Amino acid sequence: MADSLSQAGLNVVLLDRRHLGRGSTAASTALLQYDIDTPLHQLRETFGKAKADRAYQLGIEAIEAIEQISRGTSNGFHRRPSLYVARDEAAAVSLKEEFDARRDAGLAVEWLAAEAVREEYGFDVCAAIRSAVAGEVDPFRLTQTLLSRSMERGVQIFDRTEVAEIDESDGVVTVRCESGHFVRARWIVHATGYEAVETLPRRIVSLHSTFAMISEPIRSSVLTWWDQALVWEYADPYHYARWVDDRIVYGGGDVSFRNAAARDRLIEKKTAELQAAFGIISVPKVHF
Ligand SMILES: Cc1cc2nc3c(=O)[nH]c(=O)nc-3n(C[C@H](O)[C@H](O)[C@H](O)COP(=O)(O)OP(=O)(O)OC[C@H]3O[C@@H](n4cnc5c(N)ncnc54)[C@H](O)[C@@H]3O)c2cc1C
Structure with a gap:
C-alpha cells in the first residue's frame, strides 16, 4: 500500500x-499462485463469469508485478509450475470441471492424468492441473x-x-x-x-489457523523430483507443499481460529496429521 x-x-x-x-508476512510459506481458495468454476456460480475470470486474471497480474519488482534484487523470486492435484476420484471429477473453466477463461493450464503425474513428478494422485504461471518469493x-x-x-x-x-x-x-x-x-x-x-468497525472477517512444517535437507539427487513445482490439492481443508532450497515446506489442514492457546494445543496433533498426509506424495526418507 x-x-x-x-x-x-x-x-x-x-x-x-x-x-x-x-x-x-514473515510466516508465509510463500507459494505465489493466481488460484483463489475458491475454484474458478465455483466462483463463477457466485459472482458470474466476468467477475470470477477477472479475479483470477488479477492474480496473474499480481505475480507478474512481483516478478517485475524483484528484478535485480535478492527477493528470491522464481517462476515455478503449479500443480493442483486430486487425491481421489470424486476430487478428480471436480478438478476436471475446474480445468474446463480455466481453459475457457484462457488460462495457461494442462491436464495431467495419474500416469503423467507419476512419470513426471514421481507421486501418486488421480489427476492434476498444471498451471504455467506461478512462483515463489521471499516475502x-x-x-x-x-x-x-x-x-x-x-x-x-x-x-x-x-x-x-x-x-x-x-x-x-x-x-x-x-x-x-x-x-x-x-x-x-x-x-x-x-x-x-x-x-475495523464492522465484523467482516472469520479467521482460520493454518499449520506448516519444513523437512530436513533432502539429498541433491532427488532435487529434480517435482521440478520444484508448487503443489496443492483439491480438498477442503487442503494441503500444500513447495521446495525451499533443499527442503520441502508442507502445510495446510486449516481450522477455524478460536484463540491462540487453543490453536497451539493442536500443534502436536496437526504435526502428526501433516506427516501422514505428506507421506502419500513423499519420496521415502523425508524427515520433518
Ligand atoms: C503460516 C502462513 C502461511 C501462509 N502461506 C501463504 C502462501 O503460501 N501464499 C500466500 O500468498 N499467502 C500465504 N499466507 C498469507 C500471507 O502471509 C498474508 O496474506 C500476507 O502476509 C498478509 O500481508 P499483510 O501485509 O496484509 O499483513 P501482515 O504481514 O500481517 O502485516 C500487517 C501489519 O500490521 C501491523 N499492525 C496490526 N495492527 C496494528 C496496529 N494496531 N497498529 C500498528 N500496526 C499494526 C502488524 O504489526 C503487521 O506488521 C500465509 C499466512 C500464514 C500465517
Missing part, C-alpha cells in the same frame, strides 16, 4: 506495531524492497508504533498511537493483515 500510494504521489505515513515485515525481503523504495519517495515509516485509537469525525482522521503521538490525515488504510479484526 505504501509503495502504491507513494507512487501515485500521495504523502504517506506508515505505522507498524512490530518491526517491519514481522506480521503474517520478508520483498517487503523490505518495497519499503526502501517507498522511503526514497518520501514515505515516513514508524515501526514499533502501535495505533491505539482512530477518530474519523469532522472529515479528518486522527490516529492516536500507544506512544502518545498523534497523526492527522485525510484517509486511513487498514493494511493490518489478520489483525484487521481489531481495528
Whole structure:
C-alpha cells in the first residue's frame, strides 16, 4: 500500500506495531499462485463469469508485478509450475470441471492424468492441473524492497508504533498511537493483515489457523523430483507443499481460529496429521 500510494504521489505515513515485515508476512510459506481458495468454476456460480475470470486474471497480474519488482534484487523470486492435484476420484471429477473453466477463461493450464503425474513428478494422485504461471518469493525481503523504495519517495515509516485509537469525525482522521503521538490525515488504510479484526468497525472477517512444517535437507539427487513445482490439492481443508532450497515446506489442514492457546494445543496433533498426509506424495526418507 505504501509503495502504491507513494507512487501515485500521495504523502504517506506508515505505522507498524512490530518491526517491519514481522506480521503474517514473515510466516508465509510463500507459494505465489493466481488460484483463489475458491475454484474458478465455483466462483463463477457466485459472482458470474466476468467477475470470477477477472479475479483470477488479477492474480496473474499480481505475480507478474512481483516478478517485475524483484528484478535485480535478492527477493528470491522464481517462476515455478503449479500443480493442483486430486487425491481421489470424486476430487478428480471436480478438478476436471475446474480445468474446463480455466481453459475457457484462457488460462495457461494442462491436464495431467495419474500416469503423467507419476512419470513426471514421481507421486501418486488421480489427476492434476498444471498451471504455467506461478512462483515463489521471499516475502520478508520483498517487503523490505518495497519499503526502501517507498522511503526514497518520501514515505515516513514508524515501526514499533502501535495505533491505539482512530477518530474519523469532522472529515479528518486522527490516529492516536500507544506512544502518545498523534497523526492527522485525510484517509486511513487498514493494511493490518489478520489483525484487521481489531481495528475495523464492522465484523467482516472469520479467521482460520493454518499449520506448516519444513523437512530436513533432502539429498541433491532427488532435487529434480517435482521440478520444484508448487503443489496443492483439491480438498477442503487442503494441503500444500513447495521446495525451499533443499527442503520441502508442507502445510495446510486449516481450522477455524478460536484463540491462540487453543490453536497451539493442536500443534502436536496437526504435526502428526501433516506427516501422514505428506507421506502419500513423499519420496521415502523425508524427515520433518
Ligand atoms: C503460516 C502462513 C502461511 C501462509 N502461506 C501463504 C502462501 O503460501 N501464499 C500466500 O500468498 N499467502 C500465504 N499466507 C498469507 C500471507 O502471509 C498474508 O496474506 C500476507 O502476509 C498478509 O500481508 P499483510 O501485509 O496484509 O499483513 P501482515 O504481514 O500481517 O502485516 C500487517 C501489519 O500490521 C501491523 N499492525 C496490526 N495492527 C496494528 C496496529 N494496531 N497498529 C500498528 N500496526 C499494526 C502488524 O504489526 C503487521 O506488521 C500465509 C499466512 C500464514 C500465517
